[in-house]
Amino acid sequence: MNLGSLSHTSCERRNKKTNILNRSLPVVFPLFAAAFIYTATGAQAQTYSFNRVEVEGNQRVPTGTIANYVGLEAGKPVTAGELNDAYQRILDSGVFETVEIEPRGGTLHIQVREYPTINRINFEGNRRLKSENLAKIIESTERRVFSPAQAERDAATLAEAYSQQGRIAATVRPRIIKRSNNRVDLVFEIAEGATTEVERVSFVGNRAYSDGRLRRVLGTKQAGILRAFVSSDTLIEERIEFDKQVLRDFYLSRGYVDFRVNSANVEFTRERDAFYLVMNITEGQQFHFGNITTVSEIPEANAADFQAALKVKPGVVYSPSLVENSIARLERLALRQGIDFLRVEPRITRNERNQTLDVVFALTKGPRVFVERIDIEGNTTTLDRVVRQQFRIVEGDPFNPREIRESAERIRALGYFAGADVDARQGSSPQQVVVDVNVEEQPTGSLSLGGSYSANDGFGIALGLSENNFLGRGQRLSFSTSTAEDTEEYVLSFVEPYLLGRDLAFGINMGISSRDSSFANYNTDRAFFNPSLTFPLGENSRLQVRYSWQKSEMETRGDDVKTGVVIGSEIDFGERDTSSLGFTYSYDSRRTGLNPNAGWLLELGADFAGLGGDNEFIRTNAKAIAQTRILNEEVTLRATFEGGALHWRGDNFSRTLDRFILTSDTFRGFDPAGVGPRDFSNGVNDALGGNLYAVARFEAEFPLGLPEELGLRGGAFYDVGNLWDLDNANTAAAGADIQGADGAWRQVVGLSLLWTTGIGPLRFNFSKAISKEDYDEERSFDLTIQARF
CATH class of the missing domain: 3.10.20.310 (membrane protein fhac)
Known part of the structure; x- marks a missing residue:
């Protein structure tokens, strides 16, 4: 048998239906003519009667099984049509290559030749798709009966897999190699072709x-x-x-x-x-919201209260998501007021003349249906509670179809499952429903190994291990290590996103690091332990509270290495422990914003050190980012304001490690620590950091008119900032030569080239400082990863 003439392509498989069996396996049925002999005058068909069935040629299939396929009763008259049906049943079993039926008096003689068994399945010519992955999508199996029709279907399936990779011209040819004992090797010869x-x-x-x-x-x-x-x-x-x-x-x-x-x-x-x-x-015409009203059709719901809860106002560009968010907000208000089974029905009226949509939110009474239970299937690794945590309802709560849809989206957003279907069906009574959740697990761990280069730290190797669904509990565990010429760091992180089954994230970061300073002649050793809790305060706001402990030390690079007087005194301080409590409040308008092209983010934080340890201070910081798109969303405008203050309260001196340092990400156009107070004693130029800083960044991104496939866009930016104040630093040390402690505002302008590549979004910054101090260290070119807002 040779299937070498079969060829499958993803373009032909819809129209070409070739039957290997009919072309290469002739059916021998020599005695059927006798069963269908008719006289010239229309005599009736001949009948037969058998007392037993005799089978020859079968090796694996028992004779009794073949007799069951025949399905004829012993001693009962059989017509030629019934005999033909028996033949067809044997053939349709898919086990036999040829079948012959011959009546021999009271015996029905059956001669069969079995299909061979598949010894091995191989794939040849495949490079883009691995053999183990191809073996998972075909139905032919080793040590099972070979079926030419199944081999044909498998070839079409393989061609379809290549089509999904964009290789439309891929061809797959099934071939067999005969082995001993009626066995064959099934080989799929693959010509992958080029990507279309x-x-x-x-x-x-x-x-x-x-x-x-x-x-x-x-x-x-x-x-x-x-x-x-x-x-x-x-x-x-x-x-x-x-x-x-x-x-x-x-x-x-x-x-x-x-x-x-x-x-x-x-x-x-x-x-x-x-x-x-x-x-x-x-496209059609763009519509805006017109009149937005709320009416109540149930006595327990006050329309005025619900109207006051709406955020959408007339004149806002219409969006179905804003309507859906409004419905969710009103339903949550109903739950807080103890009104069950309230449904919000949006009734929309078009105004063609002024291109607005009037929306009436009707408060109606929904059916009294309860959730009987939530059934979860397919989660072989993930615990049931991880999936249940994505539901805002439990067994016995009123049934809300919108809540079920939102829960399904939250389950898919976890990233633990390749597929997740959530459906509701009637339960044990019409007043109860069962929520069925069917998921398909997928790998959630990753291993990363790569190299890195930093202008500050040099070349290095980075290794990362992460598991986003640790032990199926929905917890995130990661370990990373990076080694470079001037830095070495090991960090272990753990996050429990639903502590005690609530929307309360518990996280721990711990690690050790050793870094050579790029702006002064000292090294830093640090060990840290930072647990935190993060929880929502509202729809758009979150609060993180944290504890931080760290042990840090500044070390000299050698007796023959010069340092400034201030840095030298800070090295002499030796090890210091810092124990602090802190918080960060964030408000992100993009969570439920009315404008998909605009949004803003506000972050406020503070750390209070002095709960033990050697340092005592209050550190505060604030950041605000606003972004919008204009000119039909072709141009992006972004503004960032950032500042911080360190109030040192201890009896000892602060160190450079404790004060603020401006990096090239915070203030473009300068080296890290390139601006701010400096010590020029002993012939060095040591950056000392500062207690106060303020930076404003303004930027625009726009198309360059180049072909879209290049992935290139342009940008322009203007940064202004200052870093100053050295109160409680050891600036009175003998021989200290301090400059810049009073601060000065620097200004930078620049152009950017934004390149979206297959390895990540890159940003090339070309800058020029138009206002700076003589001792500042300017950087006119920088390559970074594009920041996302």
Whole structure:
């Protein structure tokens, strides 16, 4: 038997249905003519009667099993049609290559030849997909009966797998190699072919947003210069359907309620080595919220109270998510007021003339349905309680369909499962429902090994181990180590996101580090232990409370290495312990913001040291970030304000380690610790840090007009900042030569090149200080990772 002539491609499999069995396995049935002999005058068909069944040629299949396939009773007359049905049943069992049935008096003689068994299954020619992964998606199995039809289906399945990788031209040929004892090796010969890329993605019908802006929404990307490192520039049918949905969500969230995708056409290029994807869309008109009112159809709900809880105001761009958020807010208010089974029904009226949508939130009484139980299946590793923690309801609570949908989204967002389906069905009575949760586990651990380079620390090796679902408890455990020429660090982190089953995150960071200072001639050894608790205060706000302990020491690099007088005295302080309590309050408007293109973040924090240890101080800091997109979301504007203050309260002196240091991330255009007070004694230039600092950063990001597939955008920035004050530092040491303690405002302007690559978003900064001090250390070029807001 040779299946070498079979060829499958992902493009042909829908239209080509070849039956290997019919082409290569002739059916021998020589005596059926006798069973269907008819006279010229229309005589009736001949009948037979058998007392026993005789089988020859079977090796693995018992004779009794084959007799059961026949299904004919001994001694009962059998017509030729019934005999044909028996033959077909034997053949349909899929076990036999050939079947012959011959009536021999009172004996039905059956001659069979069994299909061989599969000895081994091999894959040849595959490089992009591993053999163990391919073996998981086929149905043919070693030590099972070989089926040519199944081999054909498996070949089509393998071709489909390559199609999902963008290799449309991949071919798969099943072949067999005969072995002894009626065994065969099944070999799938694979020609992977080249990746068929998407050369261009374009749109027809878009007026409000450019092609470039819409392309950033899609999962399908144009092939770029880093095409070897990305897989999203290949054509995948399922991804196109996903792109249609995300494109619709994009427009709906911006008020285009009539948006639709008319078609998504895919065409080969002239060279037939790539695709063009053209999406024909209709945007429609943008709508805003009109009148927003609340009416109550149940006596226990006061419409005025619920109206006051709404955040959406007239004139805001309409978005279904804002309506959904408003419904959730009103339902939570009902629970706080003890009103069960309240449902909020949004009733929307279009005003075509002024392009607004009037929304009436009707408070109605929903059906009295309770949650009978929550059944969870498929979680072989993850504990049930980890999944249950994503539900805001428990058994016995009133049933709320919206809450079930939100719970499903929270389960998917965990990242523990490859798939998660949440459905509700009727329980033991019409007034009860059972919530079924079906999940599919996926790996949640990772190992990272790589190299690093820093202008400050030099070359190094980084190793990281992390598990996001430790022991199936939903806990995060990670260990990282990094070694460079001038630094060495080991850090262990643990997070329990739902302490005591509540929305209360408990975290611990501990580690040791040794670092050579890049701005003075000393080394720093540090050990630290930082537990914390984080919990929500409101819809957009969170609070973290923490304890911090650390032991730190400044050490000299050698007797022949010069240091300034102040740094030298701080080295003589030796080891110091710091024990402190602190908090950080954050408010993020993006959680429930009304504008998808704008948002702001506020962080306020303080640490109080003096609960034991050697240091006593109060350290406060604040940060505010605001961002918006303008010009049809093509240009991003961002402003950041940051500041801090250190109030030293102890009888001893503060150290450079305790004071603020401005890095190149905080204040661009200068080296780390390149601005601020300095000590020039002993012929050195030591940065000392400062007790007070303030920085403002303003930046804009914009397109450069280059081809979208390059992933390049431009940026411009302006930074202004200051670092000053050395109160409680040992500046009175004999011979100290201090400059800059009173501070001076520095200003920096620059241009940026933002490059979205397959290895991460990179930012190249080219800067020029337009206002600085003579002793400042300027840096005109810097390469960093793009910061995300």
